[in-house]
Amino acid sequence: MPSSSASAPASVRVPEGARWACxxxxxxxxxFQLGPxxxxxxxxxxxxDVGAAWAPAxxxxxEARPTPEGTAWYxxxxxxxxxxxxxxxxxAVHRLYGAEAKxxxxxxxxxxxxxxxxxxxxxxxxxxxxxxxxxxxGAPMEDYAAEVLALPHPRGIPRFAPEKVTxxxxxxxxxxRWMELEAALLVKLNAGEGPSAQPEALVALSRTHxxxxxxxxxxxxxxxxxxxxxxxxxxxxxxxxxxVLSTETGAPPAERRFTAELREALRRAESRLAAPLPPLDADxxxxxxxxxxxxxxxxxxxxxxxxxxxxxxxxxxxxxxxLAAETNAExxxxxxxxSAIYAAFVRLTLNATLQRVLLSARPALVDGFVHAAx
Ligand code: SF4
Numbered sequence: 001m002p003s004s005s006a007s008a009p010a011s012v013r014v015p016e017g018a019r020w021a022c023x024x025x026x027x028x029x030x031x032f033q034l035g036p037x038x039x040x041x042x043x044x045x046x047x048x049d050v051g052a053a054w055a056p057a058x059x060x061x062x063e064a065r066p067t068p069e070g071t072a073w074y075x076x077x078x079x080x081x082x083x084x085x086x087x088x089x090x091x092a093v094h095r096l097y098g099a100e101a102k103x104x105x106x107x108x109x110x111x112x113x114x115x116x117x118x119x120x121x122x123x124x125x126x127x128x129x130x131x132x133x134x135x136x137x138g139a140p141m142e143d144y145a146a147e148v149l150a151l152p153h154p155r156g157i158p159r160f161a162p163e164k165v166t167x168x169x170x171x172x173x174x175x176x177r178w179m180e181l182e183a184a185l186l187v188k189l190n191a192g193e194g195p196s197a198q199p200e201a202l203v204a205l206s207r208t209h210x211x212x213x214x215x216x217x218x219x220x221x222x223x224x225x226x227x228x229x230x231x232x233x234x235x236x237x238x239x240x241x242x243x244v245l246s247t248e249t250g251a252p253p254a255e256r257r258f259t260a261e262l263r264e265a266l267r268r269a270e271s272r273l274a275a276p277l278p279p280l281d282a283d284x285x286x287x288x289x290x291x292x293x294x295x296x297x298x299x300x301x302x303x304x305x306x307x308x309x310x311x312x313x314x315x316x317x318x319x320x321x322x323l324a325a326e327t328n329a330e331x332x333x334x335x336x337x338x339s340a341i342y343a344a345f346v347r348l349t350l351n352a353t354l355q356r357v358l359l360s361a362r363p364a365l366v367d368g369f370v371h372a373a374x
Contacts, residue, residue: 011119012149014141015293016190018123020110021138023130026089028109029082030254032347035074037062037103038154042073044101045093054092056083075103080254104152111148112298116160117179122148123294126317127347132287132339160299166306167210168366181213182296189293198279199288199318200226203311204374206292210307221373229367231273233316236357236364237349238266262348265341269323277319278327284335288318291342303355305362312365313358315372320345 042062051058061083062073076083084092093101110128114121122145124131165178173181188194188209189202197205204221211218241263245256280288292314295301301310321342325333349358358365 012142012145013118013121013297014145015123015290015297016186018141018290018294019135019138020124020128020131020141020144021134023133024089025129026081026085027129027343027347028127029085029089029091030077030080030258033074033350033352034077034082035062035065035103035105036067036072037075037105038152039073041101041103045097048097048101050093050096053096054084057092077252080252080258104154107151108148108153111144113148113153114158114160114298116299117175118183120145120149120157121297121299123298126291126294127343127350129340129343129347131343132284132335135287135290136283160302162302166308167214168306168308168370171211171214171216173214177213181210184213185209186293186296189289189296195286195289196282197289198285199292199315199322200277200372201374202289202292203315203369203372206296206311207308207369207372208374219370222371223373225367226371226373227273229312229364229371230316230319231270232364233358233361233368234266234270234273234320236361237354238263238270240353240357241266258344259348262345265324265345266320269320272323277322278325279332280322280338281328281330281332281334284333284338287335287339291318304359304365306366308369309362309365312368315368316365317342317346317349319368 045057045061050061056078057076061076063076064071065074078085082091086092086095091102091106099107110125110131112123112125122141124135124141160175162175164172165175166172185206188205194202194205207218241259244251244259245263251259279285292311295310295314301307301313304310304313318338321338322333324341325337328334328337348354
């Protein structure tokens with residue numbers, strides 16, 4: 001729950017109806033890239049001799065890694081988990097010295113703040129393993145806005161300021177027009193049948209809205225092209241995971257187990273690709289809808305080079321979960337089954353190698369966007 005009762009600054013937008021609370025599952029302290037850590041935080045913990053207060057850190061708690069911007073500090077892991085993760089899934093640094101002693105990225109997770117022409121937008125990241133549960137029972141997202149805004153932002157708050165926004169290659173809109181299209185799309189996704197629609201229908205609805213807003217019709221949806229695109233993406237990611245699992249990378253056993261479990265999930269997804277797709281139940285569909293609205297509001301699509309590939313990526317991620325999850329006795333996928341695979345798979349694909357694979361597979365992501373059926 002938010003630690004202050006301060007109300008949200010008026011200009012911070014959140015996905016309508018979104019809620020969140022931390023369930024202290026500790027998933028975000030495991031198997032993530034735990035950095036970069038600000039040098040001042042590293043120096044502060046060294047000055048306090050954190051290794052004397054927390055034995056697992058006695059042999060050091062950070063390691064230097066090369067990044068595109070130079071060398072950066074990352075928290076060390078012990079069998080795949082942050083060196084400071086306690087057995088009760090709480091943070092030893094927080095317990096010993098308070099939140100201010102923690103790196104900024106730890107304090108901000110799972111929130112993501114972005115600035116656009118309408119002000120600030122705040123969402124929770126889909127890779128938070130507790131997001132589904134807390135999206136029903138947590139505090140309203142807007143209650144966290146003042147707190148997240150007050151956190152240190154060592155790299156600044158990301159600003160969405162492209163001159164033009166690419167929908168698909170050859171189709172761009174001025175940023176001001178995108179903001180209008182986005183606002184109308186978010187309302188549309190949250191109205192009528194939207195909240196209980198399946199992910200593919202949500203992507204189809206988004207495409208129709210965006211194409212018609214740009215005055216283009218686009219090709220007719222082709223289910224075979226969509227299946228082919230999903231199959232190609234599954235194969236590409238699967239090949240990388242096979243390579244990782246067959247190579248001695250020195251990765252801790254917990255990371256290898258996590259990768260092996262998701263490789264199995266991808267195999268299940270591939271084997272079920274040609275069968276009728278089991279539907280998400282109403283609650284799981286509502287959660288998928290929230291994930292999509294969050295991705296749009298936070299401009300997550302920019303990381304794959306445009307709205308079309310971004311929505312194609314949402315469709316791919318949800319499709320992996322939909323294909324790999326087991327159905328219940330009624331033949332539908334429950335939110336727990338859906339979100340367990342969805343959050344873990346998104347967490348896995350944050351890895352730099354898989355991000356490169358997804359970027360180079362952009363045509364398949366665009367196919368997912370263009371050929372989703374309503
Ligand atoms: S993954 Fe989400 S619910 Fe779990 S500890 Fe991290 S922030 Fe909390």
